[in-house]
Amino acid sequence: MEFTKHNMDRRRWLLLAGSGLVAGLMPRIGWTDGDAESSASNVVFKLAETGLVGKVVVVGGGMAGATAAKYLRLWGGSGLSVTLVEPAAAYTSNIMSNLVLNGGRNINTLSFNYGALSANYGVAVKHAALTSIDTAGRQILLSDGSTLPYDRLVLAPGVEFEDAYGLTQSDYESKTPHAWRAGAQTLLLRDQLAAMPANGTFVLTIPKAPYRCPPGPYERACLVADYLKTFKGAGSRVIVLDENAGIQAGVESFTRALNVIHAGVLSYHPGVSGIAIDATSKTVSYVDKSGAPQALSANVINPIAPHRAAGSAAGGWLAAAGLANGSGGRWALVNVLSYESTARPGVHVIGDASQCGMPKAGHVANQEAKICADAVIRLLAGGQPDPQPVANSACYSPITASSASWLTAVYQYDPASSSMKIAANGGGIVNASATEAAEISTRNFEQMNVWFSTLMSDSFT
Ligand SMILES: Cc1cc2nc3c(=O)[nH]c(=O)nc-3n(C[C@H](O)[C@H](O)[C@H](O)COP(=O)(O)OP(=O)(O)OC[C@H]3O[C@@H](n4cnc5c(N)ncnc54)[C@H](O)[C@@H]3O)c2cc1C
Structure with missing residues (x-):
């Protein structure tokens, strides 16, 4: 018998959907350079009539916001109105964007539109930016001058980048791209890399944690080293200046990658401070971990600038609404059972913008996004959030153009500290370590592509 959602019991389908296991059965993913909007409309869910009525506005159509909008409708049913507010017509995935730098992927393969969310689940998509929040009146103001009322607001705006190391936003856009939000800067960095002379020098800087994607900078350093030694000569150099005391994730894999696989090309300097960059002369000065001042010149400089929750800078909309109450006013503190702000009832913050311990x-x-969607539905129905949420994290890191490593962890709620902690095998014991791949392999690289398309299907279709 053909396996479709029409011949499945609804409850079973919803459970599978929640686990992400049905991603392979979902309609084809929404590439923007293809026919996704029409193909997505081939499959329309008959949403459950749960009796729940309410208005939820989700702001930001990235990994967190797109998933939340989808699952609010899927689990909340047809009476729950969900509006997704996102200025861009399509989302460009940061995940896999390091592979654009070495030509391993075309950036178009990282583009996902919102057609399937509206066609399949009836999410209303509004292309505008949030400019302010009236938390008392429970409404938001948008860049087109319109307002949207809400019963519950879910914010998923990602991050914004600081002017750092003497650089401005204009420097990032035209001379020294951070490329830590995929898009035009990714292409600029790719082109700069391709134009490097033989045996040139590439400098990458890593900001103090927390930053988005803990293994990401080390992954990028490896891919750039692999590209340079393949195409620009074994005398090429990748110099990594890390403001942290050591590698932040995947320590065993990256130690091997830095010291063995890319030895001679890649040099790693942890514990640096006082980084200053001249975007025009392409010079970098810093203080090394022994306290000695250092200077070097480079062909390409890739400063991963320090970042914070979008809107959290002084005068920003998140700060103005009193929501940037996490460390140093840089993130939004949340209750991890519901992702509701600890400062403003009725407002939830998910994804990179939140400070949640994961x-x-x-x-x-x-x-x-799924924990939050479930909690919002329970709260709107007069109940309480699930008291024992569990979440998992999986991350594949390419180390060369054809090999990869991975890192995974399961997080569970620890009532003693009211936080999410890594669980040991099967749960129960909190504060174990993440598990790393035993080897860096081509098989991992193949599985990485399956993981990526499954994750993106689950979020955008
Ligand atoms: C190079 C790189 C590689 C990475 N690799 C991995 C990986 O392998 N695995 C992994 O799990 N993670 C990876 N990440 C991290 C991952 O991309 C982020 O953690 C993730 O995108 C966070 O999701 P988000 O929804 O919080 O933010 P985003 O995905 O950035 O989405 C935020 C959205 O909000 C919108 N927005 C912003 N402001 C407003 C506003 N005022 N109004 C309306 N909308 C707004 C933006 O346009 C954007 O669409 C990587 C990141 C980078 C940079």
């Missing part, structure tokens, strides 16, 4: 990662953002 890593700032796309896979985690997808998980936070």
Whole structure:
């Protein structure tokens, strides 16, 4: 018998959908350079009539926001109105964007539109930016001058980048791209890399944690080293200046990658401070971990600038609404049972913008979105959030053009600290470590592509 959702019991379907296991059965993913909007409309869910009525506005159509909008409708049913507010016509995935730098992927393969969310689940998509929140009146103001009322507001705006190391936003856009939000800067960095001379120098800087995607900078350093030694000569150099005391994730894999696989090309300097960059002369000065001042010149500089929750800078909309109450006013503190702000009732913050104890990662953002969607539905129905949420994190890191490593962890709620902690095998014991791949392999690279398309299907279709 053909396996479709029409011949499945609804409850079973919803359980599978929640686990992400049916991603392979979902309609084809929404590439923007193809026919996704029409193909997505081939499959329309008959949403449950749960009796729940309410208005939820989700702001930000990235990994967290797209997933939340979908699951609010899927689990909340046809009476729950869900509006997704996102300025861009399509989302460009950061995940896999390091592979654009070495030509391993075309950036178009990282583009996902919102057609399936509206066609399949009836999510109303509004292309505008949120500019302010009236938390007392429970409405938001948008860049087109319109307002949207809400019963519950879910914010998933990601991050914004600081002017750092003497650089401005204009420097990032035209001379020294951070490329830590995929898009035009990814292409600029790719082109700069391709134009490097033989045996040139590439400098990458890593900001103090927390930053988005803990293994991401080390992954990028490896891919750039692999590209340079393949195409620009074994005398090429990748110099990594890390403001942290050591590698932030995947320590065993990256130690091997830095010291063995890319030895001679890649040099790693942890514990640096006082980084200053001249975007025009392409010079970098810093203080090394022994306290000695250092200077070097480079062909390409890739500063991963420090970042914070979008809207959290002084005068920003998140700060103005009193929601940027996490460390140093940089993130939004939330109750991890519901992702409701600890400062403003009725407002939930998910994804990289929140301070929740789990890593700032796309896979985690997808998980936070589902916990939040479930909690919002329970709260609107007069109940309480699930008291024992569990989330998982999985991250594959390419190490060369054809090999990869991975890292995974299961997080569960720890009532003693009211936080999410890593669970040991099967749960029960909190504060174990994440598990790393035993080897860096081509098989991992193949599985990485399956993981990525499954995750993106679960979030956008
Ligand atoms: C190079 C790189 C590689 C990565 N690799 C991985 C990986 O392998 N695995 C992994 O799990 N994670 C990875 N990540 C991290 C992952 O991309 C982020 O953690 C994830 O995108 C966070 O999701 P988010 O929804 O919080 O933010 P985003 O995905 O950035 O989405 C935020 C959205 O909000 C919108 N927005 C912003 N402001 C407003 C506003 N005022 N009004 C309306 N909308 C607004 C934006 O346009 C955007 O669409 C990587 C990141 C990078 C940079």
